[in-house]
Amino acid sequence: MRSITAFIIFCLLPLFLFADTALESFVKKDYKAAENTLISELVKKGGDDPLLLYNLGVTCEKQNEKGLAAYYYLQSIQAAPGFTEARNNLDIILKEEGLKVPKILMEEGDGPLYTVILFFVFLYIFVAALIVYMFRPGWKLRVSLLPAFMLMLLFTVLFFIKYRDFRAESYAVTIVSRELKSGPDEALSTVGKIKAGEILEIKNISGDWVKAKSFQDNIEGWANSSDLRFVARKFN
């Protein structure tokens, strides 16, 4: 039994040792294998790598999966807004399919997160003042605590408002052409159709179903989340 197991492992070993990289599979036109390799690498890197996302888009386009390709290009642009190649390829798909993309998803990054920085600055100032006051109480420190606290509170509120608005604006890409339903159930009537690559603004989520508004024709309806891919955006 042991010798049989060892023999099987020995036969399969080359598959692991000499597995093709994604590029090699792509060159050999084994696009499915390339896609699988890229996905496993992307998972290891936490899903943020714009190069892997871009290459996944190219691989999906080769397999004529335009919806999935549009999603990967768009996601790559979120991670690297200046990535011209991804923008170019996405533009071509959008033009070919007659699709629209909201401007907010194509914006370039605008530098440091000022509200976050100021939030932390005033938080640290307030906490430091409070600690010093605990051990060396004095009227000067007591007077400075209130403005420090107010500024910290102001920037906390500003930060969380900005973050809440950011989280409220969420988008998804349709990967398979489907119908939009009037409610979160397949048996309900159809209110519209969405095609692969179309971008939706997410309004509500209920279990596996998502209420979304299409950018193509402003129709609102429910779609199954298995037909969508949610776009992860950077916080500006």
Place this chain on the structure above:
Amino acid sequence: MRLTLSILLFLVFFSFNIFATDIRLRADRNNLSVGDELTLTLSITEDSSDEIREITEPDFKNFDVANRGESSSSSFNMINGAVSYKKEKTITYVLRPLKEGSFNIGPAVIEMKSGKKTKSNTLNFLIVGGGSQPQNNAGQNNSGDNSGTEQDDKTNTSGADSLFAPLSAWEKKTDKYFIRVIVNPQENVYRGEPVTVVYYLFIKKNSITDLNFYKLPSFENVWSEELETPKKLNFQMANIDGSVYDYALLRKYLLIPDDKSPRITGTQMILDVMTGSFFNTYKKSLSSIAINTEVKDLPDAAQHKDAKYGSFTIEQDKKAITLAGGKLLDTVSYTISGCGNFQGTALNMPEVSGIKIFSPDIKQYAAVKNDKYCGSKTFKFMVKGVRRGDFEIPALSLEFFDREKGYYTLHTQPVKIKADDVSAQGENTEEKRSVRYEFLKEMPAGLAVYELTPLLDRPIFITALSIPLAALIISFAIWFFMNALRGRSKKASYISKGWEAKLKKAKDLTELLNFFYDALAEVHGIQLRGTRAKDIDETFGHNITPATGLIRELEEAIYSAGANAQLEALRKKTVDVFRNIRGLK
């Protein structure tokens, strides 16, 4: 006595089981032609002592299931003192054979919660070829109608009159309550022509006690929108064929046929209705007809390939645009107003060299009025100059077809564009790259890469937030601990000071000595009163010698003459000794 009681109990128990679980298949006929319909009934009689866990319906290979309805009933009966309880479930199928031959249907199987399985009988059908025309003829929209006679089609006129038309054969099957479907237009529907489908419930008074929607219709080959979804049914009265009915709107839909399919199809609407009295309730399925309407191409469609159905006008907001003085972008809007196929109406801008025209922002406002789908649709294009110069967006033409006007074309005006200011990028990249980039081995240099993990989930954010919090907690703990210790020592020194004050104010040597003993005991826990000298040395060692020396001195002074003359000096000495014990000073 016991025997009589046992027999009585057995009979009562047996009477409840008088109806064992039974499952049976029946059909209205066994010989029919392809295209004919047969009604198959699956009856299940349930035993009160056991419940059904699962019903496996028969396989209908070689048959098309045109309709399926379910009903159940329960009844109590007292017959000659014996109580009987019967629960029946009936599933009715309307089947249509697909080809000639001899086919079996069944058996159906029910599995009880106890694990027992019961099979029904099997039925055999002989199907011969040819036969009557299929019920769903092109041009007839009552295609779900089982009788499908020509007379039914004639009675369904278009417009409001058809709401009160005499009952069709389908509706007569359940004449106390039925669902009526009004399709407008009923026939001669052009491709792209909006069609309204309205479902009404007609009931005779007190014929149903409750209802709920089991299945709403779904439509194929159309763009559809649900126009009315009443939360509450508002009943009105109508007289049909001499009978008074209450009727209410259930649902209203707008359908626009797509560009390809030759017909619009829609499934039945199915309601579950409860009828009967409290002790004898029946649940029945009530279904409407299925929609099957032929769609025809616009007249001479081959010569008018891009024409859409509708009666529209078009307006534009600008005839000229100037991009100058820092203004790099501008917009031009075209608004199409009227009634017709808004969904299919699109405005395609041609490529104009020298300017970039972005995909339009589309806003549509339309509603059904008097059975027409009317409103407006605005296309707002953003225009950007790519290079300096004078350009023109040519006039656009849209062809439409209307029943009254026939074919007609709408034209926009050309839009002249003068681009004096263009973006630097625009001048360099005039021609849009239409070549795809391929697989990349590495990222282009100098690109800013951002993290997409939500900010609140990032370790650095959590760490940055935790540091001041941890510092605050630790500082607070230290401050609290220090205050507690200070408090304790303050308390001890407060008590000591109190005793020092007492020692200084002692009235005589006896009081001084007693105060000294008490102070030592309370502050330092040293009990000298009544303790032998030998024991004192053993317990406290030499550190206590000053105290014991003072006590001896005080005792000698007490018993000597003129004791109070030394009082002041001894007070001072006593205070000093008290302070010095255990390093108080």
